[in-house]
Each structure stands twice: as C-alpha cells, then as structure tokens.
Amino acid sequence: MASIFQVIGAATAAVSSSTSFDTKKFxxxxxxxxxxxxxxxxxxxxxxxxxxxxxxxxxxxxxxxxKADTPPAASKPGHELLLFEAxxxxxxxxxERDARVCVMGEDVGHYGGSYKVTKGLxxxxxxLRVLDTPIAENSFTGMxxxxxxxxxxxxxxxxxxxxxxLAFNQxxxxxxxxxYTSGGQFKIPVVIRGPGGVGRQLGAEHSQRLESYFQSIPGxxxxxxxxxxxxxxxxxxAIRSDNPVxxxxxxxxxxxxERIPDEEYVLNLEEAEMVRPGEHVTILTYSRMRYxxxxxxxxxxxxGYDPEVIDIRSLKPFDLYTxxxxxKKTHLxxxxxxxxxxxxxxxxxxxxxxxxxxDYLDAPIVCLSSQDVPTPYAGTLEEWTVVQPPQIVAAxxxxxx
Amino acid sequence: xASSYLSKSKHMIMQSLKSKKVLMSIIMRHTxxxxxxxxxxxxxxxxxxxxxxxxxxxxxxxYCERRLHTATSVSNKITKELAVNMYTxxxxxxxxxxxxxxxxxxxxxxxxxxxxGEEAINIASAAALNINDFIFPQYREPxxxxxxxxxxxxxxxxxFGNKYDYGKGRQMPIHYGSKKLNYIxxxxxxxxxIPHAVGAAYSMKMDKQYSCTVTYFGDGGSSTVNYxxxxxxxxxxxxxxxxxxxxxxxxxxALNFAAVMEAPVIFFCRNNGWAxxxxxNDQLRSDGIVVRGKAYGVPSIRVDxxxxxxxxxxxxxxxxxxIEQQTPVLIEALTYRAGHHSTSDDSTKYRPVDEIEWWxxxxxxxxxxxxxxxxxxxxxxxxxxxxRSNIRKQxxxxxxxxxRVEKPPVADMFNDVYDVPPKNLSEQEAxxxxxxxxxxxxxxSDVPM
Numbered sequence: 001m002a003s004i005f006q007v008i009g010a011a012t013a014a015v016s017s018s019t020s021f022d023t024k025k026f027x028x029x030x031x032x033x034x035x036x037x038x039x040x041x042x043x044x045x046x047x048x049x050x051x052x053x054x055x056x057x058x059x060x061x062x063x064x065x066x067k068a069d070t071p072p073a074a075s076k077p078g079h080e081l082l083l084f085e086a087x088x089x090x091x092x093x094x095x096e097r098d099a100r101v102c103v104m105g106e107d108v109g110h111y112g113g114s115y116k117v118t119k120g121l122x123x124x125x126x127x128l129r130v131l132d133t134p135i136a137e138n139s140f141t142g143m144x145x146x147x148x149x150x151x152x153x154x155x156x157x158x159x160x161x162x163x164x165x166l167a168f169n170q171x172x173x174x175x176x177x178x179x180y181t182s183g184g185q186f187k188i189p190v191v192i193r194g195p196g197g198v199g200r201q202l203g204a205e206h207s208q209r210l211e212s213y214f215q216s217i218p219g220x221x222x223x224x225x226x227x228x229x230x231x232x233x234x235x236x237x238a239i240r241s242d243n244p245v246x247x248x249x250x251x252x253x254x255x256x257x258e259r260i261p262d263e264e265y266v267l268n269l270e271e272a273e274m275v276r277p278g279e280h281v282t283i284l285t286y287s288r289m290r291y292x293x294x295x296x297x298x299x300x301x302x303x304g305y306d307p308e309v310i311d312i313r314s315l316k317p318f319d320l321y322t323x324x325x326x327x328k329k330t331h332l333x334x335x336x337x338x339x340x341x342x343x344x345x346x347x348x349x350x351x352x353x354x355x356x357x358x359d360y361l362d363a364p365i366v367c368l369s370s371q372d373v374p375t376p377y378a379g380t381l382e383e384w385t386v387v388q389p390p391q392i393v394a395a396x397x398x399x400x401x
Numbered sequence: 402x403a404s405s406y407l408s409k410s411k412h413m414i415m416q417s418l419k420s421k422k423v424l425m426s427i428i429m430r431h432t433x434x435x436x437x438x439x440x441x442x443x444x445x446x447x448x449x450x451x452x453x454x455x456x457x458x459x460x461x462x463x464y465c466e467r468r469l470h471t472a473t474s475v476s477n478k479i480t481k482e483l484a485v486n487m488y489t490x491x492x493x494x495x496x497x498x499x500x501x502x503x504x505x506x507x508x509x510x511x512x513x514x515x516x517x518g519e520e521a522i523n524i525a526s527a528a529a530l531n532i533n534d535f536i537f538p539q540y541r542e543p544x545x546x547x548x549x550x551x552x553x554x555x556x557x558x559x560x561f562g563n564k565y566d567y568g569k570g571r572q573m574p575i576h577y578g579s580k581k582l583n584y585i586x587x588x589x590x591x592x593x594x595i596p597h598a599v600g601a602a603y604s605m606k607m608d609k610q611y612s613c614t615v616t617y618f619g620d621g622g623s624s625t626v627n628y629x630x631x632x633x634x635x636x637x638x639x640x641x642x643x644x645x646x647x648x649x650x651x652x653x654x655a656l657n658f659a660a661v662m663e664a665p666v667i668f669f670c671r672n673n674g675w676a677x678x679x680x681x682n683d684q685l686r687s688d689g690i691v692v693r694g695k696a697y698g699v700p701s702i703r704v705d706x707x708x709x710x711x712x713x714x715x716x717x718x719x720x721x722x723x724i725e726q727q728t729p730v731l732i733e734a735l736t737y738r739a740g741h742h743s744t745s746d747d748s749t750k751y752r753p754v755d756e757i758e759w760w761x762x763x764x765x766x767x768x769x770x771x772x773x774x775x776x777x778x779x780x781x782x783x784x785x786x787x788x789r790s791n792i793r794k795q796x797x798x799x800x801x802x803x804x805r806v807e808k809p810p811v812a813d814m815f816n817d818v819y820d821v822p823p824k825n826l827s828e829q830e831a832x833x834x835x836x837x838x839x840x841x842x843x844x845x846s847d848v849p850m
Contacts, residue, residue: 102607128607134661136654139596143658146600149585150535152607154600173590174597182578182586183568184817219818242820270823317825 078261084254086228087117090235091155093264095125098153101239104131104140105157105194114159115195115254141167141192145174149186153239161196161248162208175244176219191238192246197288197338198386199251204374207382211248211315212344222315223269224248224287228258230313233267241269248315250288272319278308281332281396284323284349286312289336289387296392305396315345324357331362332399336387341369366395478717479710481779487528487709488774489788491520491767494544496792497553498740501560501574504800505744510560514575516541518739521709521766522671524548529716530615535601536584537594537616540575541671541738542641545617549582553795557803564849569817570809592618592649594641595668599655602664615667617641618652620674620681620690641669653697656729660698665723667716668694668731671706673738678751694731706734707766710773737764810849811837 081089095101103118109132112119122130133140137158144154158164164171171192179187198207211222221243225231231249238245275290276297285293290311297307308326312319327333333353337346346367353365368387376382498515505513516523523544530536536545543556558565560574568578568586578586585601588594598616605614618641659666670690674681687693694701700722704715712734719730737760741748748757762768774780815822815830822830837844 128603131603134654134658136650136658139599139651139654139658142593142596142651142655143600143603146537146594146597147604148600149597150601150604152600152604169590170593170596174588174593178586178588180817181568181572181576181588182580183566183571185567185578185580186586187820221819317823320824 076259078259080257080259081228082254083225083228083231083249083256083258084115084117086232086258086260087225087235087249088119088121090232091118091239092121092124094236094239095121095129098239100151101153101155102129102131102147103155103157104133104144104147105155106133106135106140106159108132108157113157115249115251118157137163137166138170141170142174144190144192145170145178145188148188148190148244149178153189153191155191155193155239158192158194160202160206160251161194161210162206164192164194164210165208165213167192168213171214171220171244171246172217176217179243180219187242188244189242190244191235191241192244193235193238193249195249195251195254197248197250197252198370198375198382201377201379201382202251202375203377207375209339209344209370211246212339212347214246215316215345215348219244220316221245221269222248223313224250224315226250226253226287226290226311226313228256229260230267230273230311232260233265234269234313236264236266237269240266245269248287252288253291270314270317270319272313272322273311274308274322275311276307276309278306278330280306280330280400281308281334282323282326282330283307283309283334283336283392283396284312285309285336286315286345287338289338292387292389293336293392296389296396299389299393300396303393303397305400307396312349318349318352320352320356323353324360327353327357327360331360333361333365334392334395334399335365335367335369336392337367337369338386339369340372341367342372344369363399366399368392368395478714481777483528484774484777485779487524487713488767488770488780490524490544490548491709491770492785492788493553493792494520494523494547495767496789497543497547497556497796500793500796500800501556502740502744504560505574509800509804510574512574512744513560514540514743515740516544518737518760518764518766519671519673519706520544521712521770522669522706522734522736525709525712526615526617526669526716529713529720531720533583534720535598535605535614537598537601537614537641538584538587539591539594539617539619539641539671540587540589541619542617543575543577545641546577546579546582546584549579549584551577551579551582551584552799553792554799554802555579557796557799558806561800561803561806562808563803563806564809565803565806566809569813571813592651594618595649595651595655598666599659599662599664602659602666603662606662606664614665615641615669617669617671620670620672620676620684641671653693656694656697656699656731659729663727664729665727666729667719667723668699668729669716670731670733671736672733673706673736675738675742675748675752677742677746678748680752689735690733691731694733699729699731701731701733703733703735706736707764707769709766709770736766739765808848 091101091103095103103121105113105118107114108118109122109127109130111132112122118130133143141156141164144156147154158167175188175190175192196208196210198209211224214220214222221238221241223234223238223245225234225247234247238247275294283293283297290309293307293309297309300307308330310322310326312323335346335349337344339345339347341347346369350365350367353361368391370385370387373385375385494516498513498517501510501513502515504510519541523542524547527545527548530545532549536542538545543551547556555565555567556577559568559572559577562570562574564570568576572586573589576587576589578584585594585597595616595618598614602614656668658664659668672681672690676684689703691701691703702715702719705711715732715734719732722728723730738748739757739761771780771785811834812830814833815826818826834850837850
C-alpha cells in the first residue's frame with residue numbers, strides 16, 4: 001500500500017486555518033493536534049513493517065519537507081479553496097504528473113461534472129482523457145477496469161454513490177479479484193469516487209451509504225474524505241496507489257472552505273486523523289459526521305468534558321493503531337456514523353475494537369448510527385434519521401457517568 | 402427467416418443452420434468482406450430455407466463442393482505453413498480437451514470445460530490476429546492461447562493448480578491468463594469482459610496505438626471488443642462472446658459505446674446454439690446477433706463458425722477494417738457446442754444424442770479442415786496419426802509432471818489481494834499458520850507452508 005506520510009509543515013499550515021461549514025465556524029486545535037500527529041507519525045514509522053517503511057523512504061522524496069516549527073506567518077501560507085476545488089486540484093496535479101491518469105464518468109467532460117470536480121479538465125486534457133460515458137455504470141466501471149489492466153490509471157466517477165450499486169458486479173468480481181486470480185499478472189489501479197451520504201432532501205435512492213455494502217469486498221481499499229485538506233491528499237494517494245481505491249465523498253461537504261498548503265502533499269491511505277485530542281472519551285467518526293461531532297464537542301467542552309475526536313478516514317482497513325492508542329488512553333469509545341445500524345462501518349468497527357482492545361474498555365462501545373430505514377424525503381424526517389449533535393452530547397454524558 | 406428460425410424445433414434449427422452454411426459459402430465465393438454494406442446486411446436465406454432436401458444428412462457431396470469454393474476464395478491468403486499450423490493446433494486442442502476431460506472424470510482434476518465443436522473458431526480467429534492484440538476471452542477459447550504459444554505443460558499446471566500456475570492456484574481450471582501473451586485472465590462472470598475490452602481499446606486509443614481489442618462471447622452473453630490504435634503495431638482487442646452473454650446489459654452498453662467512440666474492437670460471438678441448457682430460441686427472438694450489431698451502428702457479419710477458412714478470412718478482414726476505418730466490428734460465428742457445457746453438465750439431459758452425434762461427425766470443424774488440406778496435398782493419414790500420438794504422449798507427460806508438483810504455498814493465499822499485504826491480512830495469515838501447526842494432521846500435507 002502507499003505509505004506516504006504527511007508532511008508535518010503542511011499539517012501545521014492546514015490545521016491553523018479555519019474551516020467553515022454553513023454559518024458555523026470551528027477552530028481546529030492547531031498546535032496540540034500537530035504535535036500529537038507528529039509523535040504518532042514518528043512512532044508509526046518506527047514500528048511499521050520494514051517493507052512499508054522502505055517504500056515510504058522511496059516515496060517521501062516527492063513530498064516537500066518543511067521545517068517543523070514554522071513561525072506563525074503574518075500573511076497566511078497556502079491558498080483557500082472549497083472541497084470540490086481541492087479534489088480537482090489533486091486530480092489535476094496527478095493528471096499533469098502522470099499521463100496515464102484519466103477520468104471517466106457521466107458528464108465529467110464538457111459539463112465539468114455534476115459537482116464540478118472535473119471542471120475545466122476536458123478543455124485542458126481533451127475529450128478522450130476526460131471521457132463522458134453513457135449512462136451504464138456497470139459498463140463504464142468495467143471499461144475503467146479494462147483500461148487499468150492495460151496500463152492506464154482511470155478515475156471512475158459515479159454521479160452519486162448509489163448508482164455504483166449497478167457497478168457492484170464489476171467492482172466486486174473484477175476490480176477486487178482480478179489482481180488476485182490472475183496471480184498478480186494484471187493490476188487494477190483504479191480510483192472509484194463519488195458523492196454519497198444523506199444530502200438535503202435528495203430522496204431515498206440518492207442518499208445511500210455505500211461504504212457499508214462495499215466494505216466486505218476483498219482486494220479494495222476504502223477511504224472517506226472530510227476536509228479540503230484531506231480530500232486533496234487522499235485523492236492523490238488514491239491515484240498513486242496500485243490497488244483499487246474507493247474514495248467516498250459527501251454531497252453536503254463539497255462547499256467546505258479551508259486554507260490548504262501550496263506545496264505538494266500526499267496523505268497516507270491507511271491513516272486516521274486526530275481531529276481533537278482529549279482525555280475522557282474517544283469519539284470515532286468520518287465524513288460528514290465529523291462536523292456534527294465537532295459541534296457536539298464544543299458543547300461538551302463547555303460542560304467540562306474532554307473528548308478525543310478521531311476522523312477514521314480509512315474505512316478499509318481500519319487504522320487500529322491510532323484508534324488503539326486512543327482507547328488505551330481514554331477507555332471509552334463512542335462511534336458516530338451515518339451508516340445504518342445493521343452492517344454499517346460502525347458495526348464492523350465495534351467488532352474490530354471489541355476483538356482487539358477489549359481489555360482496555362471500561363464500558364461497552366456505543367455506536368450512534370442512522371436507523372434502518374430508507375432516507376425519507378421530508379426535511380424534518382431526514383434530519384431525524386441522521387445523528388445530530390444533541391444525541392452525541394447525551395451519549396457522551398451517558399458513557400462518562 | 403428469423404422468426405421461423407427461432408420458433409421451430411431443434412431439428413429445424415439445425416437444418417436452417419446448415420442452410421446458412423450453404424449460403425455463406427456461396428456469399429464468400431462471390432463477395433468481399435470489406436465493404437460496410439456487406440457487413441451491415443444480415444443474411445436472408447428465405448430462398449434457401451426450402452432447400453431442405455439439400456440439407457439432409459446425405460448432403461455431403463453438395464457440401465463438399467461448397468467447401469471447395471469457400472477454400473478457393475481465401476486460399477490465396479493461406480500458405481501451406483499457416484494451414485498446417487492451424488490444423489495441427491486444432492488437433493492439439495481437440496486431443497487436449499479429450500484428455501483433460503478424461504482426467505476430470507478420473508478425479509485427477511476438479512473441473513474442465515471443453516471446446517469440442519468450436520476448434521475452428523478458436524484457432525482460425527487467433528491465426529488471423531497479431532500477438533499484440535489483446536484478447537478478452539469468455540472461457541471457451543483456450544485455443545487462442547494455444548496458438549500464441551502457451552505450452553501443454555502450462556495448461557496442465559493451471560488445471561492442476563500447482564505452484565507453477567501463473568494464477569498461483571487461485572482460480573478454477575480453464576481460467577487461464579497470460580500477460581505476456583496478451584490474454585486477459587478468464588473470469589467466471591459472464592459478459593464482464595466486454596466492457597473491459599472497451600476500456601482496453603480506450604487505453605490503446607489514448608496511447609494512439611494501432612491495435613485493437615478482441616472479445617469473445619457466446620450467444621448467452623455479449624461482450625464488446627475495442628480496438629485501440631497503436632502506432633506501427635496493429636493489434637486488435639478481440640472479445641469472445643458467448644451467445645448467453647448477449648443478454649447481459651454489459652453487451653449493449655459496451656457495443657453502443659464502442660460505436661460512439663469509434664473504437665476498433667472485434668466482437669466475436671460464438672453462437673453455439675446453447676447457453677448451458679437453454680436453446681437459442683429461449684434466449685432471443687431476433688435474427689441472431691448480427692441484427693443487434695446493426696442496431697448499434699456496428700458493422701456486423703455472420704460466418705460459418707465451423708469453417709476454419711471462413712473464420713480466418715472474416716477475422717482477417719474485420720481486423721483490417723476495424724483498424725483502418727476505426728470502427729468496431731461484430732462477427733457472429735454460427736457453430737455448435739458439441740460437448741457438454743462443462744464437466745458439471747450432462748447435455749444429453751436436454752438435447753437428443755443423435756443431434757450431438759451428427760454435429761460431431763459431419764460438421765466437425767477439424768474434419769472439414771482436414772479434408773481441405775488433404776486435397777491440397779499438405780496432410781496425410783500418417784502425419785495425422787503421428788501428430789495425434791505425439792500430442793497424447795506430451796499431454797500425459799505434462800499431466801503426470803503437473804500432478805507431482807506441489808501446490809502453491811499458504812503465503813500465496815494472502816499475496817496479491819493488495820500490492821503489499823496490509824496488517825489485518827498479515828494477522829490473519831499468522832493466525833492460520835498457527836492453527837495449521839496446532840492441528841497439523843487435519844490439514845492436507847501437499848500445501849507447503
């Protein structure tokens with residue numbers, strides 16, 4: 001797997017920026033989380049397997065190493081952009097770097113993509129490299145797999161993750177398996193990406209959480225981005241990875257604004273992100289729920305609690321190292337996810353934590369997830385199906401008692 | 402003709418198939434393959450349908466004459482070397498199928514799938530292609546690999562799943578794959594290879610390479626083939642499609658897309674009349690597969706799949722057409738699946754034995770081609786028996802050798818899932834090893850640790 005570690009300096013710059021979500025502003029704790037990340041960075045590298053470490057050494061030369069203690073600049077370093085622009089920037093940089101990278105999907109060409117992630121790319125790279133496909137998900141996913149087997153590195157965009165259910169056959173049977181069944185002869189370096197999750201009244205069919213359906217497929221990796229910073233980094237890492245990677249974006253997060261570094265950086269696909277270090281309880285979350293958790297965290301801090309918030313980012317495989325370290329510190333776990341109660345990411349994570357860290361837990365793991373219902377269209381009902389900050393606050397209070 | 406073809410009993414289907422052969426050989430005599438108009442027109446044989454008298458089992462003499470005409474039309478392209486090479490490969494394929502099938506029946510291998518009745522399709526189409534053409538097979542095309550140089554030992558290694566298998570013992574028998582011979586590993590799923598071929602053609606088109614992709618599929622499925630253009634190398638992406646894959650959605654989208662993209666792909670449909678136990682009139686009610694190609698704007702042709710020369714000629718010209726005109730081509734080869742679907746099937750349960758026997762005897766593509774090369778004086782009974790015994794000997798040696806080789810090690814169960822095994826897989830492997838060590842007597846000893 002790609003084991004390119006975060007650039008520490010870049011992290012500093014990114015984290016010190018403010019992220020806006022709707023009208024609320026969050027201050028991500030900059031210095032503390034960076035130092036946490038720095039220390040975990042060092043430790044992971046030391047204890048990682050030799051093979052991964054040596055590959056990281058080869059690849060780090062690409063990233064720009066900046067000084068660890070960058071003095072706070074008067075003019076902020078980096079540039080501000082929205083999440084979909086960050087995705088586009090990552091995509092464009094990779095297309096520039098490697099001529100084999102191409103994009104295919106519905107309306108990705110001249111229209112620029114339904115969420116404008118590929119805007120301008122067709123004009124720059126041509127119609128063939130940013131290919132508009134017919135509305136046949138299974139077929140164009142298959143096309144991407146065939147192209148990958150013969151040397152390209154395609155990025156397959158699903159207009160909505162729910163549509164990729166049509167491509168399940170290709171993703172499971174061919175994407176996940178062909179490298180294995182061909183005895184390693186043919187590799188499939190595809191990136192399958194698209195927006196998923198519950199949006200604003202998109203209806204049941206367009207509000208699905210595909211990560212829970214795909215998580216069992218052997219041979220694929222899954223990551224979920226949540227900020228412009230990690231969106232760009234994960235996009236680049238996914239493209240560079242030789243494994244098939246499914247990158248889950250969220251419909252409501254496309255307009256998040258953040259200041260990201262100017263320098264090139266690539267994130268580790270298997271690493272979780274420490275959003276807010278704390279002492280009392282570990283809150284594991286990903287994608288949109290990260291923001292609900294951070295909102296709840298503000299309330300909790302006011303009430304005197306100190307939650308540790310981790311954005312797990314890597315949905316397959318789980319970063320049990322970071323999660324484990326956190327559990328060993330706090331001994332209490334709360335999982336907040338958007339998946340349904342049955343068979344979601346939270347369910348798997350609960351099982352994995354129980355198996356590995358049972359001795360460190362003071363209480364059973366609490367998992368807050370959506371109900372096992374199709375997402376209703378009515379706004380209020382839709383809101384009630386997603387985990388809201390007051391529920392998170394109540395759950396933490398319950399746990400910490 | 403179409404509806405009559407499909408609503409009649411199997412006997413009538415056979416007869417009309419025979420009539421098509423007669424028609425096709427006449428067509429081949431008189432027309433060239435290259436022009437679009439020829440390709441787009443499905444063949445109407447209304448006037449020939451009544452000549453069932455000519456289609457009786459004693460139509461050998463009439464048929465022979467037609468075959469000579471067929472041969473004449475393409476004989477200028479076939480050298481002695483090529484013809485003998487094609488024939489010997491067809492015989493090798495036939496012998497290999499028979500012996501591996503027997504081995505399965507004896508319990509030495511777990512599964513096998515024969516190509517009996519479709520040898521001409523396998524070898525002749527492969528002969529018309531270039532080694533650089535990417536093949537996306539369904540599963541009944543090992544002859545293409547054979548033609549390209551896959552050795553009998555390599556076949557044996559795969560069916561026995563030993564450590565020399567390129568697939569590292571992970572797949573069922575007959576799921577061959579060879580990167581160096583540009584033959585994509587067979588996947589059990591039907592029709593999924595069709596969009597793959599489109600993708601491969603797209604990849605070649607991006608590289609501006611003069612090549613094409615070929616995909617084979619049967620009557621049950623449809624696959625698409627894309628051609629990519631590669632400078633100075635002409636290769637085709639050749640897609641084999643079974644008839645049964647034609648009904649899969651992948652076929653339609655891929656064919657459509659290949660036409661829109663002007664991707665040079667050869668879609669080769671092996672219409673062998675059966676999708677396991679489902680006969681063709683339960684699969685479709687259209688005039689076979691050629692009309693579907695036409696519907697998508699793809700030049701299409703119907704060929705006698707049991708006539709090696711016809712298949713060679715069609716693929717040869719289709720390839721040229723696809724590359725020069727940058728267009729996909731659909732070839733529907735009419736043939737018959739003379740063997741069972743696989744070793745898990747007994748086709749006598751759903752079709753009459755005399756039907757199978759008739760196809761094996763009179764319409765056998767190997768026999769037909771043999772008669773042609775014998776008339777040319779390039780083959781004889783002695784060379785035939787010598788070749789057959791030679792292959793049989795090689796095969797039994799290969800099988801014995803493959804049987805003795807040890808299986809792939811346990812580590813290969815966890816490799817190649819990803820490029821580098823992640824932590825959870827390493828843990829699972831360690832756990833498995835511990836379990837095996839603890840209960841060493843419960844586990845097979847021929848899998849090395």
